[in-house]
Amino acid sequence: MAADLPPALRQRLLKKGIIDTPPSPSSCPNAVNPYHECTDYCRQRYGGGVASKPTATAPKLPKQNEAPEAVMLLPQDWLQVRDDKTNHFYFWNKKTNEVSWYPPAKTTYQPKQTLAEEQRKRLSRKSGPSSFKKKKKKFTEDTDLDPMDPAAYSDAPRGTWQSGLEDKGEAKTGVDTTANGPLFQMRPYPSPGAILKMNKDIKS
């Protein structure tokens, strides 16, 4: 009866709990995943469910029983172990207890320089002056900090293109207030009328 229902309706009824969920096929390879819920496709493909067809056969798992060739290239302390549930091989580090489905990178491996390469290097070092012409002059990027910039050697924050520009409504007497005596110069403040006018201009 439940098999005749259209799939959308069945999903809704399943959600409400009006009809029972068909048992998941035992051969579904996703059964080991605790978050997996077998769908119609699983039942159809791997059989065992209500909607299964008689022609549907158990899937052909890839032949994993034999250890792949990668075992020969494994780094130290890594072993290839077979998972009973999925019949796949995984990799296990017996020292750190790490596990991985993928073969671990071989970190200890270091390629040896071939003799020919070494020779070529030595030659290029000898012919230094000739290759000098080919070198292009490197331009410093805009992001590089000028060593004379106060930001380079002190706590001063790095300025932007507009920092230090004249700001309207700020007193322009900001000369070095630490200078004293004849070195000290200060411009007078504008008159109150000028300030009121400026404030009005800034507001509008």
Added chain:
Amino acid sequence: MSYMLPHLHNGWQVDQAILAEEERVVVIRFGHDWDPTCMQMDEILYKITEKVKNFVAIYLVDITEVPDFNKMYELYDPCTVMFFYRNKHIMIDLGTGNNNKINWALDDEQEMIDIVETVYRGASKGRGLVVSPKDYSTKYRY
């Protein structure tokens, strides 16, 4: 004694008070009446008012009530005294490094009279910067 001196209550009044004086120096005290430093300065200003009334007009401005000039005049100190003559700010070299204003309270009437007289004499000759008769660069030391 700040209630003995005329207050200016908005920016326009400050402007007009300065513009209205043609032959007198305008001394404006920026600060708060309740401030101890201002109280001390107001006392000095009040005492000299009568003596210098021929060439000086003194006004008080509350910088909270009239915040228009706080930014441009850099009014960060509790008490600031500035001098104006014919709508022009007159600087005075007090030896403190700040020629624009007196930002502490004087404690002697005669010193204040000397300062305003120097300002008046210099300003009426067209000077924008006058040198104070007394050097106040050591005021914190003694």
